[in-house]
Amino acid sequence: MYRFLFTPRWLGYLALALAAAGVMVLLGNWQLSRYQERSAINDRIDRADSVAPVPLTSTMDAPDRAGTPGTAPGKDVEWTRVTVTGVYDPANEILARSRTVAGQVGFEVITPLRLPDGTAVLIDRGWIPPAEGDALARPAIPPAPTGTVTVIGKIHLSESKAGTLDRRDGRLETRRIGLPTLAPELPYPIYGAYLLLTEQQPAADPAFVQIEARHENAWQNGGYAVQWWLFAALTLAGFIWLAHREARGPTTPTSRLTEDTTPYAQTP
Incomplete structure (x- = not known):
C-alpha cells in the first residue's frame, strides 16, 4: 500500500522534509543557547548587588x-x-x-x-x-x-x-x-x-542618574526555540499526512440516489 514511498519522487519529498526539519531543529537549538546565555546574564545582574x-x-x-x-x-x-x-x-x-x-x-x-x-x-x-x-x-x-x-x-x-x-x-x-x-x-x-x-x-554628585544594568529578553529566544521545533514537527507531520492521502487513492463522493420524477401518463 505504501510502496510508492520508494519511488524517486516520494524519496525526494522525504529528503526535502527531513532537511527542512533538520534545519529548523538546529535553529531551535541555537535559540535555546541564546536563551541560556541571556538567562545567565540576567542571573549575574540580579546577583551583582548582593555580592561584595x-x-x-x-x-x-x-x-x-x-x-x-x-x-x-x-x-x-x-x-x-x-x-x-x-x-x-x-x-x-x-x-x-x-x-x-x-x-x-x-x-x-x-x-x-x-x-x-x-x-x-x-x-x-x-x-x-x-x-x-x-x-x-x-x-x-x-x-x-x-x-x-x-x-x-x-x-x-x-x-x-x-x-x-x-x-x-x-x-x-x-x-x-x-x-x-x-x-x-x-x-x-x-x-x-x-x-x-x-x-x-567621596559621594557622587546627586545631579547624576545612575545607569542601570539592562536585563536581556531571554524569554523571546525561548519562544523562538519552541516555534522552530514546532515548525519541524509540522513539516514531518505534513509529509506523513500527504503520504497517507496518497495511499488512500482518489476518493469519489458518494452518489446520491435520485427519485424518478417523470410524471405518470394520464389516462384519458
Missing part, C-alpha cells in the same frame, strides 16, 4: 600600552561589581550624547580614573539631562571629585559601532562608548571595559 565587589585587577588584565584598549574581558564577567581606587582626570572627560534614560534623551559622562600604576579605567559617572531647548544642548557637567577616589561599579563591555568622535570646546563627544575609538584619544593605557558607577567615596 572584587578588585578590578582580579577580573580584567591590565593594559600595557596607550592608543589601544587592554584585553576585553569575557561575557562571563560582564556586570560583575568591582572596586578600584585612583584619581579622576577631568581634562580627558568624554560625553556620550543622545543617551536615553526613562524615555528622556541626555548625556552620559565618562571620566577616566587614573590608577597608581599609570593605567586608567573609564568610569561612566551617570546620566544628566540636556540644557533647556535642545536634546543635544550640552548641560553643565558636575565636576569630578579631586584627590583619591574609590569607585564601585559594574563592568560594561565596550559598545560596538562607536562611529566618529567630535571635539566641542575641548571636550570629546561620542554617540556610543566604543573603547577602540576612544583609546587613541587618551594619553595612557586604558582597560578593555568601562565601569558603570554605583557607589563612590
Whole structure:
C-alpha cells in the first residue's frame, strides 16, 4: 500500500522534509543557547548587588600600552561589581550624547580614573539631562571629585559601532562608548571595559542618574526555540499526512440516489 514511498519522487519529498526539519531543529537549538546565555546574564545582574565587589585587577588584565584598549574581558564577567581606587582626570572627560534614560534623551559622562600604576579605567559617572531647548544642548557637567577616589561599579563591555568622535570646546563627544575609538584619544593605557558607577567615596554628585544594568529578553529566544521545533514537527507531520492521502487513492463522493420524477401518463 505504501510502496510508492520508494519511488524517486516520494524519496525526494522525504529528503526535502527531513532537511527542512533538520534545519529548523538546529535553529531551535541555537535559540535555546541564546536563551541560556541571556538567562545567565540576567542571573549575574540580579546577583551583582548582593555580592561584595572584587578588585578590578582580579577580573580584567591590565593594559600595557596607550592608543589601544587592554584585553576585553569575557561575557562571563560582564556586570560583575568591582572596586578600584585612583584619581579622576577631568581634562580627558568624554560625553556620550543622545543617551536615553526613562524615555528622556541626555548625556552620559565618562571620566577616566587614573590608577597608581599609570593605567586608567573609564568610569561612566551617570546620566544628566540636556540644557533647556535642545536634546543635544550640552548641560553643565558636575565636576569630578579631586584627590583619591574609590569607585564601585559594574563592568560594561565596550559598545560596538562607536562611529566618529567630535571635539566641542575641548571636550570629546561620542554617540556610543566604543573603547577602540576612544583609546587613541587618551594619553595612557586604558582597560578593555568601562565601569558603570554605583557607589563612590567621596559621594557622587546627586545631579547624576545612575545607569542601570539592562536585563536581556531571554524569554523571546525561548519562544523562538519552541516555534522552530514546532515548525519541524509540522513539516514531518505534513509529509506523513500527504503520504497517507496518497495511499488512500482518489476518493469519489458518494452518489446520491435520485427519485424518478417523470410524471405518470394520464389516462384519458
